[in-house]
Amino acid sequence: xxxxxxLAKGRIQEQSYAILKDVGYECLELEKGSRKLILENKEKKLxxxxxxxxxxxxYVETGAADLGIVGKDILLEDGNDVFEMxxxxxxxxxxxxxxxxxxxxxxxxxxxxxxxYPNLALSYLSQYDVDIIKLNGSIELAPLINMADVIxxxxxxxNTLRDNDLVVINKYDDISARLIVNxxxxxxxxxxxxxxIDDIKEVL
Amino acid sequence: MYQEEVIxxxxxxxxxxxxFDVYRVPKYCDYHMYFxxxxxxxxxxxxxxxxxxxxxxxxxPDITISCxxxxxxxRLSGNKFFYIGNVYHRSLxxxxxxxxxxxxxxxxxxxxxxxxxxxxxxxxLQSLDLVSDSYRxxxxxxxxxxxxxxxxxxxxxxxxxxxxxxxxxxxxxLEFLLKEEQLNKDQINELITLVKLYGPIEEVLAKAQTFIKxxxxxxxxxxxxxxxxxxxxxxxxxxxxxxxxxxxxKDYYSGLIFQGFIKNINQPxxxxxxxxxxxxxxxxxxxxxxLELVIxxxxxxxxxxxxxxxxxxxxxxxxxxxxxxxxxxNVLLVKEDMIKQYNLNQFNKIIKKGEY
Numbered sequence: 001x002x003x004x005x006x007l008a009k010g011r012i013q014e015q016s017y018a019i020l021k022d023v024g025y026e027c028l029e030l031e032k033g034s035r036k037l038i039l040e041n042k043e044k045k046l047x048x049x050x051x052x053x054x055x056x057x058x059y060v061e062t063g064a065a066d067l068g069i070v071g072k073d074i075l076l077e078d079g080n081d082v083f084e085m086x087x088x089x090x091x092x093x094x095x096x097x098x099x100x101x102x103x104x105x106x107x108x109x110x111x112x113x114x115x116x117y118p119n120l121a122l123s124y125l126s127q128y129d130v131d132i133i134k135l136n137g138s139i140e141l142a143p144l145i146n147m148a149d150v151i152x153x154x155x156x157x158x159n160t161l162r163d164n165d166l167v168v169i170n171k172y173d174d175i176s177a178r179l180i181v182n183x184x185x186x187x188x189x190x191x192x193x194x195x196x197i198d199d200i201k202e203v204l
Numbered sequence: 205m206y207q208e209e210v211i212x213x214x215x216x217x218x219x220x221x222x223x224f225d226v227y228r229v230p231k232y233c234d235y236h237m238y239f240x241x242x243x244x245x246x247x248x249x250x251x252x253x254x255x256x257x258x259x260x261x262x263x264x265p266d267i268t269i270s271c272x273x274x275x276x277x278x279r280l281s282g283n284k285f286f287y288i289g290n291v292y293h294r295s296l297x298x299x300x301x302x303x304x305x306x307x308x309x310x311x312x313x314x315x316x317x318x319x320x321x322x323x324x325x326x327x328x329l330q331s332l333d334l335v336s337d338s339y340r341x342x343x344x345x346x347x348x349x350x351x352x353x354x355x356x357x358x359x360x361x362x363x364x365x366x367x368x369x370x371x372x373x374x375x376x377x378l379e380f381l382l383k384e385e386q387l388n389k390d391q392i393n394e395l396i397t398l399v400k401l402y403g404p405i406e407e408v409l410a411k412a413q414t415f416i417k418x419x420x421x422x423x424x425x426x427x428x429x430x431x432x433x434x435x436x437x438x439x440x441x442x443x444x445x446x447x448x449x450x451x452x453x454k455d456y457y458s459g460l461i462f463q464g465f466i467k468n469i470n471q472p473x474x475x476x477x478x479x480x481x482x483x484x485x486x487x488x489x490x491x492x493x494x495l496e497l498v499i500x501x502x503x504x505x506x507x508x509x510x511x512x513x514x515x516x517x518x519x520x521x522x523x524x525x526x527x528x529x530x531x532x533x534n535v536l537l538v539k540e541d542m543i544k545q546y547n548l549n550q551f552n553k554i555i556k557k558g559e560y
Contacts, residue, residue: 061470062470063468063469063470081471082372083372083373083374084372084373084374084376084377085373085374085375086375086376087376087377178376181373182470183465183470183471183472184465184466184467184468184469184470184471184472185470186373186402187340187342187445187465188338188340188465188467190402190403194400194402
């Protein structure tokens with residue numbers, strides 16, 4: 001029985017794969033940097049899917065993948081119904097509302113918030129009247145050109161904010177990479193999945 | 205006949221066979237009646253309708269509550285019921301469309317004993333056996349973990365968080381939270397070990413013995429042991445697992461709780477358990493079988509194939525011939541010049557005009 005694993009392309013892909021490789025879940029096809037989206041290790045019955053970070057949890061929730069590695073930011077935003085079995089401890093950052101220095105969010109009638117995380121923006125800023133502007137990237141640009149007052153985004157080092165003259169106004173949840181598991185897959189493959197998790201803990 | 209109907213018929217047969225009465229599912233229920241109860245359906249998912257009388261109604265969101273309400277208002281006789289009906293929810297995802305979900309389920313009222321719980325599990329297992337060879341029935345008794353959590357004296361807010369994290373098997377955050385709550389290492393390890401325990405019921409029961417801290421936990425485990433002993437005797441089955449992470453966020457279930465999973469279906473197809481809180485008056489146990497999920501995933505339904513009898517001008521002759529065939533098979537009468545409209549691969553055989 002194959003084990004299907006969804007990996008997020010980009011920011012956390014390398015670290016995610018490095019850990020899996022460390023515990024014997026290697027996949028040469030993946031290391032070769034192929035453009036394929038499905039990569040297999042036939043001998044070990046592993047199948048990797050390389051998907052957009054915001055889609056990893058959906059692949060796992062629907063059972064297309066048995067497990068996946070995804071940022072906690074996505075899980076918080078989408079509220080996916082999955083087992084969240086391990087905090088992998090890398091990809092650390094936090095949610096923050098940021099804006100031009102001196103901007104006082106408590107003194108606005110309506111706050112225009114640019115973000116990739118509309119659900120969280122509404123929940124974090126629930127005491128304010130907010131206008132959400134959903135963007136898919138380059139969020140920091142929005143306040144610079146007066147498209148939004150503030151942004152809600154993940155902050156890793158704060159360099160991007162500084163380079164664009166933005167400051168953190170409020171900090172919210174901490175984020176790191178999580179190993180998530182499909183709830184039905186767990187029932188049928190729990191021995192293999194539990195072993196994988198124990199092995200990963202050893203190498204973390 | 206389509207697979208869906210075959211499954212429904214077989215389920216109906218089982219429930220009637222065990223003496224259950226049919227509950228006819230109303231299409232609406234009173235919106236306020238619905239929300240005065242501890243339902244586990246999100247309020248935003250319920251489809252509201254304003255009746256010309258001004259009353260706010262809900263398009264059937266949860267058959268259990270309807271059935272319990274009708275039982276409590278003495279509109280039903282007996283106390284074992286099964287239903288086959290639709291519930292309607294507004295999807296909270298993307299298109300917010302209304303989804304209709306076909307459910308089959310059972311409810312038993314005012315019978316609060318081990319044998320009743322066993323009968324419910326027995327029916328759940330038989331229902332799963334009808335639709336799949338690879339399934340798991342996971343069960344638990346909520347007072348085992350509740351008993352342990354009582355020892356920790358957590359605030360209700362923390363308790364809600366703890367329950368949520370348990371249900372997601374999120375041991376990383378659970379550990380962090382319990383450390384913040386100043387619990388000692390042993391206490392944290394206990395809970396985390398229990399969350400990680402999963403497997404065949406006998407195996408897990410044996411391991412769980414060492415965690416008993418109080419009477420509630422002892423009673424809970426005794427109950428599970430007795431339950432499984434009898435269940436296994438009357439319906440030997442290796443697909444029953446014990447899973448202490450089965451929880452419900454709103455304290456809906458008060459004792460036995462269980463979920464059935466079928467391989468390659470990503471959500472539980474059966475969810476059920478014992479609940480006492482509904483209307484604060486009622487002791488009940490039951491489950492609901494999400495037929496919609498099963499049908500979607502099963503391979504395409506095989507048609508119970510038909511025979512085509514073609515006719516020209518003499519309909520009566522064809523009718524009489526078909527009538528004779530119909531004793532043993534399904535026959536579709538088709539006028540010769542209409543045959544092009546049919547996909548002939550779907551039929552068993554075609555009998556032409558001169559052949560009868």
